[in-house]
Amino acid sequence: MNKKINNFEKQLKDNNLKLTGQRKIILNLFEENSDKHLNAVEIQKAALQQGNRIGTATVYRTLDLLEKLGFVSKINLDDSYIRYQFVDTKEEHEHHHLICERCGKVIDMQDDLLDSLEKQVHDKYGFNVTNHKVRIYGVCKECLSK
């Protein structure tokens, strides 16, 4: 229970940083919305709905911090926002996203389907792969059945 907060507290201490109320709130929001892909504005609104007013600059600075500490990762859905998503520490690479072109839903895809691709890219381009970001567009199951 709240292992993430404890881990967070430890990492902050290790870096001479402080566990503030605002940082707790934002980390908790990510925990509660681990299926979503939040941007700064959405975080601020969500906090406000819980009765917690957090300044805009603080939200942006906290997002930077959480990313640097590896608790969230940036994702880009081409909508002019920088979005963030809770990181599952078990994942080796970032996971990927299926984006439905009808309803806009974004489905997380855990599979690491690109292992074979890395070898091909290395052989053909002499390129040493460290990570990859994949967005797959199409129509989701629900929209297909309508």
Place this chain on the structure above:
Amino acid sequence: MNKKINNFEKQLKDNNLKLTGQRKIILNLFEENSDKHLNAVEIQKAALQQGNRIGTATVYRTLDLLEKLGFVSKINLDDSYIRYQFVDTKEEHEHHHLICERCGKVIDMQDDLLDSLEKQVHDKYGFNVTNHKVRIYGVCKECLSK
């Protein structure tokens, strides 16, 4: 020679649009820089270097237009710009990008390595794939050999 401009002219006519000097200049810039991934500011500067002053709004509106007509496609390299690249009409999907984390170079990758992936995604998520965007991060051949 200049098949692209002729095709462009035809498509514009079909849509009751006009072939203006600015549009020609911008399309030519894409042709001359088909290996690059230009943003609006870069286009404007490149035009100016050729002695062609084009207004900012015109650049943005022309990029929208070229994208809608299918001559260029948006690509996102996570650098806060909307970038565009000349579309090779022979390609079925957009092509993908290898991004070197040392020198920043972006290499185009024509291979459609993800055909098998589409089937897997369909079987597992009931998701009907229409397109995919892949960015692969790592270290390029030149940087590796240094």
Place this chain on the structure above:
DNA sequence: CTGGGTGCAAAAGGTTTGCAACACT
């Protein structure tokens, strides 16, 4: 107590929009 953190408001950076003048067709 003291250095890191917060909130405000201003600035920055990229893109979009309104409008009068302009130029393809």
Place this chain on the structure above:
DNA sequence: AGTGTTGCAAACCTTTTGCACCCAG
């Protein structure tokens, strides 16, 4: 001639920064 297009400047939207005040350790 007439409609689409341009350029300017202002507006917009998201993110960043400076600074005085605040609070966790």
